[in-house]
Amino acid sequence: MARYTGPRLRVVRRFQQQLPGLTRKTDGVRANPPGQHGARRNNRPSDYRLRLDEKQKLIYNYGLGERQLRTYFKTAARRKGDTGKNLLTLLESRLDNVAFRLGFAPTIPAARQIVKHGHVTINGRRLDIPSYQLRPGDVIGVDESSRAHPVIVETLQSPSLSVPDYLDIDTTKMTGTFRHAPDRADIPLEVQENFVVEYYSRVS
Template sequence: MARYTGPRLRIVRRLGTDLPGLTRKIADRRPYPPGEHGQGRQRFSEFKKQLYAKQKLRYNYGVNEQQLRNLFVEAQRSREPAGLMLLRLLEQRLDNVVFRSGLAPTIPAARQLVVHGHIQVDGNKVDRPSYRVKPGSQISLREKSRNLTIVEESIANPALRYPTYLTVDENAKTATMDQLPGREDVPVQVDETLVVEYYSPRL
């Protein structure tokens, strides 16, 4: 399944929760699913609850189905609870860290900065959005990229508070990962146990 590139607010309305990584828009004007029957009574089976929980992560972090499945397989092998580990692995993605550092307004915008070679990790250019940032690593902009309009505007008006695992220097436009992300750092309203229940019988 390819990465989603369609209307972002439509996904927010369908899943019934804000997805700050996907878009800054919120469904306050029409807080119900899109479509002819969107305002009708919504029935949620256990499978639908599990599916929606999984989709919240997939759309918020901008990963495709295979990427999310692979991360879950890795999370299952950890000594940590699989759901918590999955959230941690998603938070450690470079495109997400760039977003959470306030250098981009959304994760798709952060991904563009990474892919186009604007981002450095410990002084080295990294152009892979899925790169896993580790504690002690510093994220910075290349010298020629420090005054990009999208960066300046995002720093002036960050989408979210900085997470506890990052120390951000707005003047230098750098961020250092001080520790591994915790459950409290995840900005999406999601029950990760439902994601575990979704994937476990399918692997």
């Protein structure tokens, strides 16, 4: 599955909840799902559908492909501890997500773009790999030549989310420090990660 590039509010309406990494808009949350006959779809979803939807939330929110998410799941399963929480930690530690959480971009897709275009630095050096896994102590910044970039300046002035505890930010220097791996409470996405684990356990 390729990354989703279609209407974002349609996705928000499908899940009936905000996906903070996908869009800042909230008017897509309505009383019925998308489609002409959405209001009539009152059937109780199957157990498989419930698990599929939770997996899809991660794909849409973090802007991943199916193969990417499956790779992250396999990595999370090999680590000690709860596989679901390990999976969220890996996704939340991506450079594009951290640039978004620091307020350098309004959404994760926008953060991915500024990373790819060389506007973001790690420990003083430009890095254009959105999937880069940050480690404690890494300093994320805006390249000196990009500090007047309108998207970055505007988002820093009105961020969509508060900066989580695992990050420190210096808005005057446009830098942030990755203090430690994210805790579950630091992740604003409403998702049942245990359902994602069950989904991949069934289909693998």
